[in-house]
Amino acid sequence: xxxxxxxxxxxxxxxxxxxxxxxxxxxxxxxxxxxxxxIAEALGYTSELLVTHRALMLTLVEEESQNFFSSLxxxxxxxxxxxVVSGISRMSWxxxxxxxxxxxxxxxxxxxxxxxxxxxxxILLLVSLAGASFCRLFGGEAIEMGVAFTATFAGLYVxxxxxxxxxxxxxxxxxxxxxxxxxxxxxxxxGLGTDPELAFATSVLFLIPGVPLxxxxxxxxxxxxxxGLVRGANGMIISFAIALGMLGAMLIYNI
Amino acid sequence: MTExxxxxxxxxxxxxxxxxxxxxxxxxxxxxxxxxxxxxLGGITKLLxxxxxxxxxxxxxxxxxxxxxxxxxxxxxxxxxxLVFSIPAVxxxxxxxxxxxMMLGLIKLAGNTGTESYSDVLNSAVSNGLKTxxxxxxxxxxxxxxxLITRKESAKEIKIVKSK
Numbered sequence: 001x002x003x004x005x006x007x008x009x010x011x012x013x014x015x016x017x018x019x020x021x022x023x024x025x026x027x028x029x030x031x032x033x034x035x036x037x038x039i040a041e042a043l044g045y046t047s048e049l050l051v052t053h054r055a056l057m058l059t060l061v062e063e064e065s066q067n068f069f070s071s072l073x074x075x076x077x078x079x080x081x082x083x084v085v086s087g088i089s090r091m092s093w094x095x096x097x098x099x100x101x102x103x104x105x106x107x108x109x110x111x112x113x114x115x116x117x118x119x120x121x122x123i124l125l126l127v128s129l130a131g132a133s134f135c136r137l138f139g140g141e142a143i144e145m146g147v148a149f150t151a152t153f154a155g156l157y158v159x160x161x162x163x164x165x166x167x168x169x170x171x172x173x174x175x176x177x178x179x180x181x182x183x184x185x186x187x188x189x190x191g192l193g194t195d196p197e198l199a200f201a202t203s204v205l206f207l208i209p210g211v212p213l214x215x216x217x218x219x220x221x222x223x224x225x226x227x228g229l230v231r232g233a234n235g236m237i238i239s240f241a242i243a244l245g246m247l248g249a250m251l252i253y254n255i
Numbered sequence: 256m257t258e259x260x261x262x263x264x265x266x267x268x269x270x271x272x273x274x275x276x277x278x279x280x281x282x283x284x285x286x287x288x289x290x291x292x293x294x295x296l297g298g299i300t301k302l303l304x305x306x307x308x309x310x311x312x313x314x315x316x317x318x319x320x321x322x323x324x325x326x327x328x329x330x331x332x333x334x335x336x337x338l339v340f341s342i343p344a345v346x347x348x349x350x351x352x353x354x355x356x357m358m359l360g361l362i363k364l365a366g367n368t369g370t371e372s373y374s375d376v377l378n379s380a381v382s383n384g385l386k387t388x389x390x391x392x393x394x395x396x397x398x399x400x401x402x403l404i405t406r407k408e409s410a411k412e413i414k415i416v417k418s419k
Contacts, residue, residue: 026280026342027338028338031336031338034409080279080280080281081280081281082277082280082281082282082283082286082335082338082339082342082343083281083282083283084281085336085338085339086282086283086286086335086336086339087283089335089336090334090335093411117281118278118281122278123278123279126271126274126275126278127275127276127278127279128275129271129274129275130271130272130273130274130275130276131275132271133268133269133271133272133275133347134268134272134347136265136268137265137268137269137272137298137347138352201352201355202352204351204355205351205352206275206276206279208346208349208351208354210276210342210345210346210349211280211342213349213391214342214345214349214391214394214395214398216391216395217391217392217394217395217396218395218398218399220395221395221396221399221403239354239355239358240358242355242358243355243358243359243362244362246355246359247359247362
């Protein structure tokens with residue numbers, strides 16, 4: 001019996017790597033499937049893919065010999081990173097148009113993986129500004145906006161720190177929500193500004209699971225019902241963690 | 256009576272709200288100005304529909320549809336997939352407030368049996384939950400509409416100006 005090419009095995013592991021990166025960076029199921037089959041096709045293979053939230057399975061069929069190779073990979077913990085999603089999408093087109101080979105693809109993945117995030121202070125300041133903007137959108141004045149800014153800043157900081165200490169992801173959200181609502185809750189307790197409730201309601205909005213929830217419905221519309229439900233459940237648990245943090249602060253302040 | 260400058264001002268804040276999430280999601284730097292603009296325009300559309308008496312679900316659908324359509328030329332000019340622009344831009348419209356009211360309602364229901372406020376709490380929890388569900392659905396549908404009606408697998412294949 002003839003053996004499967006080593007190239008096939010290497011390509012399979014590269015493709016699974018790409019799929020796992022996309023899944024953990026916040027791409028929808030349809031996008032993962034399209035990207036992987038586009039690259040596989042450009043390199044002369046037929047591919048079949050099973051995508052789930054925590055693992056991917058890929059079968060590559062060599063076009064000439066019809067030999068096939070299957071492989072399975074777990075995805076890493078999720079953290080939204082659109083630089084990776086955008087980079088991989090660009091790469092997949094260059095594989096097709098510039099006829100890239102496997103080493104080039106691997107080098108590009110390595111490059112994308114090492115791309116830096118924004119500086120931490122920039123993230124903290126701009127997300128806090130977003131929190132203040134939300135407060136303004138709901139009708140807050142300068143004082144409420146200031147409270148929302150401070151609460152978001154502290155909440156995000158605590159969330160980042162607890163993620164660094166490798167707490168369970170939902171626990172990180174809970175800590176962030178509790179911190180933010182303890183700070184904004186203090187303004188409700190002492191009646192700071194005209195409508196401190198606004199600051200309280202908007203200070204946790206930076207935690208809302210927007211990407212899991214939107215991806216959930218994107219998957220459902222696409223017909224990837226299973227993944228859609230899984231992502232939706234994930235979003236629900238995150239919302240629950242947020243509500244629990246706010247409830248904790250409300251119990252502590254008795255408001 | 257709403258002053259005329261109310262909507263542009265809200266647009267500025269909507270833009271910053273979208274920008275904050277874009278930074279959180281580590282969007283490529285070249286995409287940031289477009290996200291600010293898309294967030295502002297989509298949000299203003301939603302506010303205008305609400306202002307003229309549309310309900311929140313319809314308003315969100317209108318805003319998200321505009322963002323979905325604008326994300327295609329943005330994707331072409333900045334060489335990034337449309338979702339990189341559209342997801343941060345619609346996040347300010349995600350019904351965070353409704354979702355958390357539903358959650359608080361559910362938590363209250365769990366600890367509250369047999370009192371007369373039970374049905375009030377149940378009503379508001381269910382209503383907030385349904386609003387959350389339908390707004391999310393309309394956001395995802397709105398963003399997906401350009402792809403759905405052109406029936407393409409990639410935004411790169413959508414031609415904005417018909418060649419020849």
